[in-house]
Amino acid sequence: MKLTSLLASAAMVLGLATGAVAQDKTKIGFVYVGPVGDGGWTYEHNQGRKAVEAEFGDKVETVFVENVAEGPDSERVMTQMALNGADLIFTTSFGYMDPTINVAKKFPNIKFEHATGYKTAPNVSVYSARFYEGRAVQGTIAGRMTKSNIVGYIGSYPIPEVIRGINSAYIHAKKVNPDVQFKIVWAFTWFDPAKEADAAKVLIEQGADVILQHTDSTAPQAAAKNAGNVITFGQASDMAEYAPSPRVSSIIDNWAPYYIARTKAVMDGTWETVNTWDGIGAGMVKIGEISSAVPEDVKAEALALKASIASGEYHPFTGPLNKQDGTPWLAEGEVADDGTLAGMNFYVEGLDGEIPQ
Amino acid sequence: MIRLEKRPQPSRGWSIATPLVAVLATMLFGGLLFGVLGTNPLQAIETIFWEPLFGEFAFYYRPQLLVKGAPLVLIAIGLSLGFRAGIWNIGAEGQYIIGALTGAAVGLAFYPLEAWYIFPLMVIAGALGGWLWAMIPAFLKVRFGTNEILVSLMLVYVAEQFLASMSLGLLKNPEGFGFPGSRNLQQYDSAHNADLIANTGMHWGVVAALIAVIFAYVLLNRHMLGFHIRLTGEAPRAARFAGVRPSRLILLCLGMSGALAGLAGMFEVSGPAGQVSIDFNVGYGFTAIIVAFLGRLHPVGILLAGGLMALTYIGGEIAQGQLGLPAAAIQVFQGMLLFFLLALDLLTNYRIALQKPEVA
Numbered sequence: 001m002k003l004t005s006l007l008a009s010a011a012m013v014l015g016l017a018t019g020a021v022a023q024d025k026t027k028i029g030f031v032y033v034g035p036v037g038d039g040g041w042t043y044e045h046n047q048g049r050k051a052v053e054a055e056f057g058d059k060v061e062t063v064f065v066e067n068v069a070e071g072p073d074s075e076r077v078m079t080q081m082a083l084n085g086a087d088l089i090f091t092t093s094f095g096y097m098d099p100t101i102n103v104a105k106k107f108p109n110i111k112f113e114h115a116t117g118y119k120t121a122p123n124v125s126v127y128s129a130r131f132y133e134g135r136a137v138q139g140t141i142a143g144r145m146t147k148s149n150i151v152g153y154i155g156s157y158p159i160p161e162v163i164r165g166i167n168s169a170y171i172h173a174k175k176v177n178p179d180v181q182f183k184i185v186w187a188f189t190w191f192d193p194a195k196e197a198d199a200a201k202v203l204i205e206q207g208a209d210v211i212l213q214h215t216d217s218t219a220p221q222a223a224a225k226n227a228g229n230v231i232t233f234g235q236a237s238d239m240a241e242y243a244p245s246p247r248v249s250s251i252i253d254n255w256a257p258y259y260i261a262r263t264k265a266v267m268d269g270t271w272e273t274v275n276t277w278d279g280i281g282a283g284m285v286k287i288g289e290i291s292s293a294v295p296e297d298v299k300a301e302a303l304a305l306k307a308s309i310a311s312g313e314y315h316p317f318t319g320p321l322n323k324q325d326g327t328p329w330l331a332e333g334e335v336a337d338d339g340t341l342a343g344m345n346f347y348v349e350g351l352d353g354e355i356p357q
Numbered sequence: 358m359i360r361l362e363k364r365p366q367p368s369r370g371w372s373i374a375t376p377l378v379a380v381l382a383t384m385l386f387g388g389l390l391f392g393v394l395g396t397n398p399l400q401a402i403e404t405i406f407w408e409p410l411f412g413e414f415a416f417y418y419r420p421q422l423l424v425k426g427a428p429l430v431l432i433a434i435g436l437s438l439g440f441r442a443g444i445w446n447i448g449a450e451g452q453y454i455i456g457a458l459t460g461a462a463v464g465l466a467f468y469p470l471e472a473w474y475i476f477p478l479m480v481i482a483g484a485l486g487g488w489l490w491a492m493i494p495a496f497l498k499v500r501f502g503t504n505e506i507l508v509s510l511m512l513v514y515v516a517e518q519f520l521a522s523m524s525l526g527l528l529k530n531p532e533g534f535g536f537p538g539s540r541n542l543q544q545y546d547s548a549h550n551a552d553l554i555a556n557t558g559m560h561w562g563v564v565a566a567l568i569a570v571i572f573a574y575v576l577l578n579r580h581m582l583g584f585h586i587r588l589t590g591e592a593p594r595a596a597r598f599a600g601v602r603p604s605r606l607i608l609l610c611l612g613m614s615g616a617l618a619g620l621a622g623m624f625e626v627s628g629p630a631g632q633v634s635i636d637f638n639v640g641y642g643f644t645a646i647i648v649a650f651l652g653r654l655h656p657v658g659i660l661l662a663g664g665l666m667a668l669t670y671i672g673g674e675i676a677q678g679q680l681g682l683p684a685a686a687i688q689v690f691q692g693m694l695l696f697f698l699l700a701l702d703l704l705t706n707y708r709i710a711l712q713k714p715e716v717a
Contacts, residue, residue: 035684065677067684069639072629076421077674083414084679095636098541118534157635158525160535188521188635343535356525 026088026267028052029081030064031074033093034191040216040236041190041253042066045092045115048255055260059267070095078103082110088266090259091115093190094159100124111271113262116161118342120273127258130279131161132168132341133309134251135212136316137287137302138233141249142210143173143180144298145231152203153184154196154213154220158355160344162214167348168316169212172305174350183208186356193219204230211246221247231293238288249302250288257283277338280310317341322349361707371705376651376658379697380665386697387690396680404680405672405690418671420558424629426667428453428621430566430660432645434573435614437654441577442589444610448494448509449618450642451516452487456619457626458523459486461633464548465528465539475547479623480561487619488612490516495611499604505611517638524635539633542626550628562624566663569617573656586610618642647695669694 030049034042049062063086065077074096081089082103088111091100097117104112104124112124120126142151151173155162166184173180183206185199196215200223203211211232213220218239224230224246232242234250258276265271278284287306290299308314319330324347330336347355384406388398409418432449439446446452460483467475494508523529528539542548553559577583589596589606597603621641630637648666652658673687 029678063678063681065674065684068674070634070636071631071639072424072625073639073674075629076671077678079417080414080675080678083417094536095538095634098543098631102543118536157521157537159537188517345535356522 025061026056026059026263027061027063027084027086028263028266029078029086029089030062031068031077031081031089031091031093031096032064032066033068033070033095034216035066036064038191038216039218039239042092042216043237044253045090045255048259049090051256052259052263056263056267060263068096071099075099075102078112079106082107086110088113088263088271094161111262111266120275122273125262125272125274125276127274127276127278128161129253129284130277131251131253131285132164132316133279134285134287135165135168136172136309137306138212138249138251139169139172139174140176140302140305141233141290141294141298142169142212142231143175143177144301145248145294146173146177146180146210148207148209149177149179149181150207151180151182151210151212152200152206152208153182154199154203154211154215155184155186156190156214157188158186158345160342163347163355164341164344165214166351167344170351171321171348172316176301182351184351184353187215189215191216193217196220197223200224201227218242234288240288243289244291245293247291248293249290252286252288254284254286280306281312323347324349324351360710361703362710364706364708367705368708372653375701375705376653376662376698379651379694379701382697382701383690383693387693390686390689391682394682394686396682401676401680401682404676405669408675409668409671412675418675420552420556421671422664422667423558423563424560425670426663427560427563427566428625428641429645429648429666430663431562431569431621431624432614432618432642433648433652433659433663434566434569434656435617436645437649437652437656437659438573438576438586439610439614440590440649441654442586442606442610443593444607445506446491446494446509446611446614447506447646448491448511448513448516448642449614449645450638450640451509451513452490452615452618453622453625453642454513454516454520454638455490455622456483456487456616457622457630457637458519458528458633459483459619460623461539461542461548461626462523462528464542464545464627467547468540468545471547473547476550476627479548479627480620483619483623484616485619487622488616490619491611491615492608495608498611499607505607509611513642520633520637521635524633524637528633530632537635541631543628543631548627550624560624560628562621562628565620565624566660570656570660577656582609618645651694651698666691 032042036042036046053062068074068077078089090113092115094116097114097119100112100114101119101121104121108123114126116128117126153166170182183203185203187195187199189195196217197219200211200220204227209230211220211224213235216236221232221239221242224232230246231248232246234247236253238250238252239247315335317336319334320332321330323329384402388402391401392398436446436449460479463482464475464479493512494505497503497508498505524537530538530540550560585601589601626633648659648662652662669691676682677684
């Protein structure tokens with residue numbers, strides 16, 4: 001009896017609170033897996049948040065919590081935002097998937113946007129970017145630039161998104177340089193400067209003179225700079241402080257247009273569940289300035305590839321392509337479907353090593 | 358001139374007072390820190406300590422305190438037994454991971470069968486997993502005299518690799534589209550460690566933590582083994598004369614702390630976390646070391662310390678969300694707590710004496 005009345009009054013307070021806030025400002029919450037100063041993944045999401053503030057001024061209020069561990073902690077942070085009257089919540093890491101779905105069930109009137117996941121609900125959309133398109137451009141530059149023919153790759157977790165990136169970079173490096181070889185180190189972290197620096201050093205010691213990374217810190221850039229004669233690419237963010245060398249280009253996640261559009265949709269009451277997967281063409285993936293360390297002809301080749309991907313004329317996964325074990329995957333001219341790409345858990349032919357299981 | 362004088366006996370008064378003084382000092386200096394960062398210090402302190410307990414949404418945060426505090430208390434109780442005897446298990450985080458893996462694996466092996474005995478079997482498997490992982494440093498110490506601090510700590514990283522391997526391989530959700538992570542046990546009734554009463558946060562892990570507190574209290578105060586543990590820590594030579602067998606004590610203390618850490622992991626994975634994933638462990642095993650010392654290695658103290666630690670976590674999240682404090686500031690705040698506690702600990706064993714400088 002006591003408990004139920006407590007919960008009932010709590011629910012009432014909750015209703016009042018959300019109602020009251022919703023009237024004046026649209027409140028938007030962001031849950032970040034890393035610190036906003038990581039210079040990579042979380043940094044760019046936070047840039048998106050700032051863009052929303054700049055766009056709508058005092059019609060919106062944004063809040064964020066950084067360094068939120070995936071699992072029960074993230075569920076609590078989301079609930080806290082929901083209780084405090086958020087209208088729209090962006091959860092920006094794959095591991096927030098089930099917590100997002102759980103919280104969304106409890107707050108059917110609040111909209112949720114989960115980055116890089118696959119579970120949707122009437123009030124949960126998912127969004128991600130086709131980073132592999134950027135990887136194709138990177139691979140082209142890497143293949144042309146390497147002198148040792150060894151390209152080092154720092155993987156985070158062996159999930160489809162990362163494997164797609166490795167495959168795409170390899171296919172395009174191989175296209176311009178048949179002798180190229182990829183060495184892959186798995187760091188099992190998205191953000192850990194010490195581990196990332198170690199991984200970079202190991203790769204450099206093994207002869208790599210190009211380092212690609214799927215982790216978020218600038219530590220590999222610093223390691224490459226110290227080693228000298230090694231080039232890198234900015235990941236998630238431009239990392240321009242390491243330009244023109246070692247950083248010769250970058251893949252930039254540009255979430256701002258999406259965040260602004262979704263905020264607008266909530267304001268207008270037109271929000272509905274979507275599954276967004278945009279690339280270079282839509283502007284969600286940007287290629288950072290290709291620096292002067294890259295010869296003009298290589299730069300032109302890379303930009304031409306970028307343009308053909310952007311226009312939709314070329315798809316980075318176009319046959320003929322075989323899987324690592326030699327079994328055929330795509331026939332001549334065939335293009336990979338999104339379903340296969342979304343769950344990609346195999347290397348293409350030519351890559352060494354196994355995906356950790 | 359200020360001088361430190363060793364007390365003939367540790368001060369009882371100070372040993373109770375230092376945690377309280379440490380909390381107050383943390384509030385003071387933490388407040389200063391928040392002030393420098395441009396937040397109203399009083400409001401920040403209030404948000405961290407008051408909001409979760411008595412604020413507008415306390416109905417949600419109070420249960421969350423139990424959810425966050427229970428694993429800390431459960432692990433810290435186990436650690437405190439060993440710490441009292443001078444046996445240093447620093448690897449509770451690893452035992453927590455292995456307990457979660459073995460517990461979840463048993464549950465997943467039965468999927469989709471629904472039966473009453475699945476959860477109890479998972480509990481046993483979780484405790485056994487943690488116990489086994491702790492037996493590695495225990496056995497190596499007893500047999501070869503290795504240092505249990507190093508071995509248990511290093512095994513944390515081994516356990517993390519196991520966790521990654523399991524999330525990507527053996528325990529991966531076959532319906533998960535190739536993404537890492539196991540099935541969600543929250544959607545499997547027989548294996549779900551649900552709230553015993555809905556929305557209270559009271560899951561089996563909380564019950565187990567409370568039982569562990571009582572058990573440890575009785576053990577230390579009323580049982581011969583507890584006496585041996587205390588004696589070994591306080592007077593190792595006397596303990597040997599009293600017939601305490603060190604190797605038996607090492608196996609028991611490490612085993613108990615491992616089993617409790619394993620249980621904590623199992624309750625977490627089957628309840629609040631729901632699934633085995635690469636980032637499943639969030640540092641409970643390490644934070645529990647702080648909790649054990651904050652609670653003066655005393656069962657009741659640990660219970661209170663676990664609650665306090667949970668409060669700073671949850672309050673810290675609220676402060677981030679509402680006041681825009683950076684996560685690093687909250688971590689510094691939590692670090693201050695341990696720092697002041699250890700610094701003030703000096704007063705338990707020493708007294709400050711004022712005296713004139715002597716001529717040499």
